[in-house]
Amino acid sequence: xxxxxxxxxxxxxxxxxxxxxxxxxxxxxxxxxxxxxxxxxxxxxxxxxxxxxxxxxxxxxxxxxxxxxxxxxxxxxxxxxxxxxxxxxxxxxxxxxxxxxxxxxxxxxxxxxxxxxxxxxxxxxxxxxxxxxxxxxxxxxxxxxxxxxxxxxxxxxxxxxxxxxxxxxxxxxxxxxxxxxxxxxxxxxxxxxxxxxxxxxxxxxxxxxxxxxxxxxxxxxxxxxxxxxxxxxxxxxxxxxxxxxxxxxxxxxxxxxxxxxxxxxxxxxxxxxxxxxxxxxxxxxxxxxxxxxxxxxxxxxxxxxxxxxxxxxxxxxxxxxxxxxxxxxxxxxxxxxxxxxx
Numbered sequence: 001x002x003x004x005x006x007x008x009x010x011x012x013x014x015x016x017x018x019x020x021x022x023x024x025x026x027x028x029x030x031x032x033x034x035x036x037x038x039x040x041x042x043x044x045x046x047x048x049x050x051x052x053x054x055x056x057x058x059x060x061x062x063x064x065x066x067x068x069x070x071x072x073x074x075x076x077x078x079x080x081x082x083x084x085x086x087x088x089x090x091x092x093x094x095x096x097x098x099x100x101x102x103x104x105x106x107x108x109x110x111x112x113x114x115x116x117x118x119x120x121x122x123x124x125x126x127x128x129x130x131x132x133x134x135x136x137x138x139x140x141x142x143x144x145x146x147x148x149x150x151x152x153x154x155x156x157x158x159x160x161x162x163x164x165x166x167x168x169x170x171x172x173x174x175x176x177x178x179x180x181x182x183x184x185x186x187x188x189x190x191x192x193x194x195x196x197x198x199x200x201x202x203x204x205x206x207x208x209x210x211x212x213x214x215x216x217x218x219x220x221x222x223x224x225x226x227x228x229x230x231x232x233x234x235x236x237x238x239x240x241x242x243x244x245x246x247x248x249x250x251x252x253x254x255x256x257x258x259x260x261x262x263x264x265x266x267x268x269x270x271x272x273x274x275x276x277x278x279x280x281x282x283x284x285x286x287x288x289x290x291x292x293x294x295x296x297x298x299x300x301x302x303x304x305x306x307x308x309x310x311x312x313x314x315x316x317x318x319x320x321x322x323x324x325x326x327x328x329x330x331x332x333x334x335x336x337x338x339x340x341x342x
Contacts, residue, residue: 049113100131138172179206197227246277
C-alpha cells in the first residue's frame with residue numbers, strides 16, 4: 001500500500017514539474033498579435049515555438065496553453081520588446097559594447113523560440129555578431145556563428161550579411177588568397193552598398209598582404225565610396241590604410257623630399273600621389289575625426305591656390321558681377337529727362 005501511495009505521489013510530482021516547464025513565467029513570454037483570419041485578431045503570449053508551431057497563452061496570467069501550427073494562422077506578428085528597441089538604439093548610436101551585452105541577454109531570454117521565423121532570439125544573436133564585427137572581435141563572430149541559426153531571419157539584407165561573414169573569417173585566419181578569390185567571385189553581383197564596402201575592405205587587406213599596394217588602394221577607395229561614410233569603422237580604417245600605403249610609396253617619399261625645391265617636378269606621379277594622400281588627410285580631419293599624429297604632416301602638402309581661403313576672390317567676383325548687372329540695367333533704361341517748369 002505504501003509503495004502504491006509513493007508511486008502516485010511521484011507521478012503527481014512529475015506532472016506538476018512538467019506543467020511548470022511547459023508554461024514559463026509571463027516575464028519570458030513573447031507578446032504577439034495572432035490573426036486567425038481576415039476578421040479575427042487577438043493578443044497572445046508565446047511560451048514555446050519551433051519553426052512550424054507555437055504554444056501560447058491568451059493572457060499573461062493564464063495557466064492553460066494552446067498549441068497551434070503556424071501555417072494555420074493568417075499571420076503572427078511578434079511585438080518588439082522594449083529591451084530589444086533599446087539595444088537597437090545603442091547599436092545605431094555606435095555604442096557597440098553596451099549593445100552587444102544587451103543582445104546577448106535577449107538571445108538567451110528568447111532562446112525557447114529561436115527557430116520560429118522572425119524571432120527575437122535569432123535577431124539578437126545576429127546583432128550581437130554585428131556588434132562583434134564592428135568591435136573587431138572576429139574570434140567572437142566565428143564562435144557565435146558555430147551555433148547561429150540563420151533560417152528565422154526574414155530580411156534579405158540580414159541573410160546577405162550572414163553570407164559575407166566568410167570574408168571576415170578569412171581575414172581572421174589571414175587566408176588572403178581565399179579573400180582575393182571570393183572577392184573576385186562577387187564582382188558584378190548586385191549587393192547593398194554597405195555589404196559591397198565590407199567586401200572591398202576585406203579585399204584591400206588581402207591585396208596589401210599579397211604585396212599589391214595599387215590594387216589595395218583601389219579596393220579601399222571602393223570601400224569608402226560605396227559605404228558613403230555609413231559604416232564609420234570601415235571608412236576610418238580604409239582611409240588610414242590608404243594614407244599608410246601612399247606614404248610608403250618610394251615616389252611619394254621622393255616628392256616629400258623635393259617639395260618646394262628647384263628640383264620639384266609638378267606633375268610627377270609621386271607628387272600627384274602625395275597630393276592624393278593630403279586630400280585623404282583633410283577629408284579624414286573634416287568628416288571622420290582627429291587625424292592620428294603620424295599623418296598630421298600630410299596636411300601641409302597643398303597646391304598654392306589651395307592654401308588661401310578663397311574668400312577674397314569670391315568677394316571680388318561678386319562685386320564685379322553686381323557692377324556689370326547695374327551697367328546693363330542703365331543701358332536698358334534711358335535716363336529720365338527733367339520735368340519742364342510751368
